[in-house]
Amino acid sequence: MIRSHDLLRALGASLLLALAACSAPEARDEPSPDAAPAAGGADSEAACLADGGTWAQHGRLAVMSCARPTADAGRMCRDGSDCETACIAPEGVEDGTPTAGTCHASDKLFGCHTRVTDGVAGPSLCID
Structure with missing residues (x-):
């Protein structure tokens, strides 16, 4: 027979695991070694800014990459x-x-x- 304190302990452990799975990863200043190069060849901040892009952290992994504006924006x-x-x-x-x-x-x-x-x-x- 399952005792109530065993059930509460299992419920608490499940809750902690669920909360841990929802936490966001720590922001990084540099891209991870296996991150794909940024689109358009702008793989550095200088190249990105020269192309008119914005160098910032993107995505859930917060990888630094270039967001380039599109010529047809808002059309x-x-x-x-x-x-x-x-x-x-x-x-x-x-x-x-x-x-x-x-x-x-x-x-x-x-x-x-x-x-x-x-x-x-x-x-x-x-x-x-």
Whole structure:
């Protein structure tokens, strides 16, 4: 028979494991050795800034990389093929709703976005 204090101990251990799994990794000043090079060949802060990019930590791993602006940022679109990076629906548009979007402002898509494909909003997708 399971005693109540054994059950509480198991429940507490499970709760601690769940909380530990939700914690964010520590921010890094340098990219990890196995991190992929930044897009567009801008693999250093100097090259990034020379290209008009922003050098910052990106993604859940907080890897330093270059976010370059797109030439079509903010332009109206109906599909990702209309844009350098992606066609993003206006905030609050439901999945399956016919809509126009705007071209994403950066070559990085971190965060939560709703993409537009063939003039229809898709499901929201969050990229870490």
